[in-house]
Amino acid sequence: xxxxxxNMMKSHCKGVVNGFPLKLSSTQVEVxxxxxxxxxxxxxxxxLEWGALVDAASQLGVADGLPEMAPSSGKEVExxxxxxxxxxHVLLEVEITEGELECPETGRKFPIKNGIPDMRLNEDE
Numbered sequence: 139x140x141x142x143x144x145n146m147m148k149s150h151c152k153g154v155v156n157g158f159p160l161k162l163s164s165t166q167v168e169v170x171x172x173x174x175x176x177x178x179x180x181x182x183x184x185x186l187e188w189g190a191l192v193d194a195a196s197q198l199g200v201a202d203g204l205p206e207m208a209p210s211s212g213k214e215v216e217x218x219x220x221x222x223x224x225x226x227h228v229l230l231e232v233e234i235t236e237g238e239l240e241c242p243e244t245g246r247k248f249p250i251k252n253g254i255p256d257m258r259l260n261e262d263e
Contacts, residue, residue: 139255141198142182142229145191147255149241149248151263155225157241160248162197164237172230179222182229183209195228196219 149157188208195201203224239248239255246263249256 139196139234139250139253140170140230141191141194141232141234143255144234144239145186145229146195147239147257149244149245149246150245150257151259152242154241154243157243159187159193161240162194162234162237163240164198164250166234166236167198168229168233168235169231170233174226176219176222176226179226179229183225186229186252191228195232196230198234200228200232217249236263 144160144162144219147158147160149160151157186208192201192206195204203220206223209218211219211226233253234250235253237250239250239257240246241248
């Protein structure tokens with residue numbers, strides 16, 4: 139599971155109001171090279187929950203060089219290729235292959251196996 143995916147996920151357990159961000163814990167992380175696309179990263183900036191991304195990257199130990207505040211989109215970001223490359227790395231190249239996600243409100247844990255999060259709920263959830 140990539141951190142881009144994690145940034146878009148939330149818990150749908152009964153009674154959960156927000157369910158975001160899911161707490162992330164990993165037992166296995168891989169880094170897989172992905173072709174850099176500055177336009178894609180720039181377009182994604184406005185869709186990201188920046189604080190959740192920085193927290194998740196910190197939990198995995200890959201937040202070095204990531205700005206604390208979200209870069210503003212526009213020309214100044216496009217000129218900061220090193221920042222865009224760091225964001226690209228965190229969003230698309232870091233992959234959690236084994237671990238779990240935890241609902242921030244209920245504590246319900248969802249496993250991640252072979253890079254796939256299992257968010258299925260039981261009938262009573």
